[in-house]
Amino acid sequence: MEIRIGEGASDEEARVIGSALAEHTGTAIEVYVGDGDAPATTADPPASDDRSATNGAGGSRASTTDGPTEREELLREEIADIEQGGPEKYKDRLDDQGKLFVRDRLDLWFDDGFAFEDGKFANFDSEDQLPADGLLTGAAEFEGRTLHAMANDFTVKAGSMAGKGVEKFLRMQQRALKTGKPVLYLMDSSGGRIDQQTGFFANREGIGKYYYNHSMLSGRVPQICVLYGPCIAGAAYTPVFADFTVMVEGMSAMAIASPRMVEMVTGEEIDLQELGGAQVHAAESGSADLVAEDEEHARELVAQLVTYLPDNSDEKPPRSDSRPPSRSPAGIDSVVPERPNRGYDMHELIDRVADQGSVLELREQYGPEIVTAFSRIDGRPVGIVANQPAQRAGAIFPDAAEKAAEFIWTCDAYNIPLLYLCDTPGFMAGSGVEKEGILEQGKKMIYATSSATVPKQCVVVRKAYGAGIYAMSGPAYEPESTLALPSGEIAIMGPEAAINAVYRNRLDDIEDDDERAAREAELREEYREDIDAHRMASEVVIDDIVPPSELREELAARFEFYEGIDKSLPDKKHGTIL
Numbered sequence: 001m002e003i004r005i006g007e008g009a010s011d012e013e014a015r016v017i018g019s020a021l022a023e024h025t026g027t028a029i030e031v032y033v034g035d036g037d038a039p040a041t042t043a044d045p046p047a048s049d050d051r052s053a054t055n056g057a058g059g060s061r062a063s064t065t066d067g068p069t070e071r072e073e074l075l076r077e078e079i080a081d082i083e084q085g086g087p088e089k090y091k092d093r094l095d096d097q098g099k100l101f102v103r104d105r106l107d108l109w110f111d112d113g114f115a116f117e118d119g120k121f122a123n124f125d126s127e128d129q130l131p132a133d134g135l136l137t138g139a140a141e142f143e144g145r146t147l148h149a150m151a152n153d154f155t156v157k158a159g160s161m162a163g164k165g166v167e168k169f170l171r172m173q174q175r176a177l178k179t180g181k182p183v184l185y186l187m188d189s190s191g192g193r194i195d196q197q198t199g200f201f202a203n204r205e206g207i208g209k210y211y212y213n214h215s216m217l218s219g220r221v222p223q224i225c226v227l228y229g230p231c232i233a234g235a236a237y238t239p240v241f242a243d244f245t246v247m248v249e250g251m252s253a254m255a256i257a258s259p260r261m262v263e264m265v266t267g268e269e270i271d272l273q274e275l276g277g278a279q280v281h282a283a284e285s286g287s288a289d290l291v292a293e294d295e296e297h298a299r300e301l302v303a304q305l306v307t308y309l310p311d312n313s314d315e316k317p318p319r320s321d322s323r324p325p326s327r328s329p330a331g332i333d334s335v336v337p338e339r340p341n342r343g344y345d346m347h348e349l350i351d352r353v354a355d356q357g358s359v360l361e362l363r364e365q366y367g368p369e370i371v372t373a374f375s376r377i378d379g380r381p382v383g384i385v386a387n388q389p390a391q392r393a394g395a396i397f398p399d400a401a402e403k404a405a406e407f408i409w410t411c412d413a414y415n416i417p418l419l420y421l422c423d424t425p426g427f428m429a430g431s432g433v434e435k436e437g438i439l440e441q442g443k444k445m446i447y448a449t450s451s452a453t454v455p456k457q458c459v460v461v462r463k464a465y466g467a468g469i470y471a472m473s474g475p476a477y478e479p480e481s482t483l484a485l486p487s488g489e490i491a492i493m494g495p496e497a498a499i500n501a502v503y504r505n506r507l508d509d510i511e512d513d514d515e516r517a518a519r520e521a522e523l524r525e526e527y528r529e530d531i532d533a534h535r536m537a538s539e540v541v542i543d544d545i546v547p548p549s550e551l552r553e554e555l556a557a558r559f560e561f562y563e564g565i566d567k568s569l570p571d572k573k574h575g576t577i578l
């Protein structure tokens with residue numbers, strides 16, 4: 001390198017400047033003075049052995065090497081120790097139970113563990129031998145997305161959570177609020193650490209803050225929870241606060257209290273699976289959205305789940321390539337029976353409308369008379385709410401109404417448009433469902449439908465009786481369209497019930513049985529003419545009657561057209577319905 005210094009500089013000054021620059025830059029320097037043609041001096045960089053001399057500021061310079069220093073090697077050993085987790089005997093127990101050690105689980109999820117980890121050295125200085133405080137947090141790449149993730153280490157005091165672990169969990173949640181990225185919770189925890197409760201149980205920044213943060217994140221970023229073992233007490237709320245919960249059959253369990261505690265309090269002797277295993281929460285409490293066969297299957301389910309979800313509530317859900325449905329749309333009309341009371345499986349219709357392989361049903365066993373499923377139509381994620389005539393004749397029971405309300409609410413939060421496929425005799429009637437709160441739960445479904453601002457399409461597949469048409473986003477619920485198949489009917493109630501309600505006395509006055517039956521049939525037929533799709537279209541109650549084989553194309557076009565539509569709600573703090 002050449003440099004030129006001012007006229008009048010002495011050779012000694014040129015030499016000092018040259019050698020300082022040569023040492024600093026590591027290259028040879030030719031120093032010219034004034035306009036001179038020949039260099040006044042040439043300075044070579046010091047040989048690498050000499051470079052520990054002094055730097056420009058007079059301080060000492062560390063010797064450099066391309067290999068790891070002792071200091072780094074020591075750090076790596078410390079990290080390797082921490083990554084061993086808790087005592088070997090607990091790892092052997094995991095093996096016996098067919099469960100993965102937490103860091104092997106992270107490798108399964110993210111190829112090579114976290115992209116980066118926070119708080120790995122938690123408890124490093126403590127005598128307690130509780131590596132990372134039994135709770136791992138970090139950031140990860142998953143299926144082409146980046147997200148926050150945590151995982152309990154069951155080898156450390158049964159994954160119980162105390163001071164440092166709680167702090168790590170809270171930090172991760174708070175960071176997710178800033179980054180707007182989804183959060184994945186891989187839970188395997190006996191709850192709060194009972195023998196170290198000071199400092200995390202009731203503090204402002206203690207375990208109670210988890211659920212405050214879950215509430216703040218709810219509807220902002222998707223929260224997905226997978227359960228790998230017991231999740232007791234304080235640990236059991238994370239799965240229920242999450243938007244989506246996956247349980248592994250025979251392995252996961254969640255309960256507000258452990259079997260030991262239950263026995264102490266109530267005298268009931270029960271094992272963990274019976275108390276809160278996957279079947280309990282999938283079929284009876286409704287807290288599990290998906291049930292996996294094993295750890296790998298749980299990952300596969302979440303991999304599918306994220307394909308429908310945006311990173312946060314400001315973003316659109318990701319669009320995929322369009323795929324033809326798995327079954328021909330030409331068969332739709334033949335799926336729907338002529339007689340309104342005949343059962344059929346609504347999945348047969350969904351498979352003819354949705355892109356092949358795109359349907360993921362949530363809470364399948366709970367309230368099965370309504371199907372709630374993510375799917376794609378022409379590559380666009382869509383949430384399907386469909387009555388299921390194969391279950392309880394498609395009548396809406398309280399548990400199904402509550403399930404549908406939460407699904408609609410979740411789709412709306414994450415900008416996923418809604419498709420309602422309506423074939424219901426309405427909400428179930430009777431003393432049993434009154435006691436179970438049919439009005440309360442039905443209200444929630446109607447409220448969720450009313451306040452969802454994503455594009456909504458309602459298709460009256462066959463019957464839409466009673467308040468069923470309200471819950472299923474009928475014309476009064478501001479859907480972008482209400483369509484019907486030719487088999488569709490909309491009525492205040494079904495023909496049998498209506499004729500029974502209005503004509504019972506007059507029919508009873510007819511003494512001849514045949515004559516009475518014929519008159520009753522005639523009245524029903526007249527009634528049905530008044531409620532059928534053509535009458536509804538003629539009165540412009542509905543927007544159109546669609547040839548069944550064109551339903552998929554029609555829906556694709558309508559969802560495309562209404563994408564991003566602005567449907568603001570009245571200005572208020574929030575509704576009072578929960």
Ligand SMILES: CCC(=O)SCCNC(=O)CCNC(=O)[C@H](O)C(C)(C)COP(=O)(O)OP(=O)(O)OC[C@H]1O[C@@H](n2cnc3c(N)ncnc32)[C@H](O)[C@@H]1OP(=O)(O)O
Nearest residue numbers: 157158160190191192193194195230232233234235258260
């Ligand atoms: C916020 C409020 C809360 O969350 S209060 C916490 C309520 N949680 C509980 O009552 C659960 C207590 N634990 C249990 O019932 C069992 O450990 C469960 C979770 C069923 C697991 O049983 P199992 O797989 O047989 O493990 P284990 O009992 O042998 O435990 C292994 C070691 O971990 C310890 N441990 C367990 N739970 C906690 C806990 N919550 N706090 C502190 N330590 C816990 C056990 O004492 C046991 O330790 P060690 O092997 O005896 O040294």
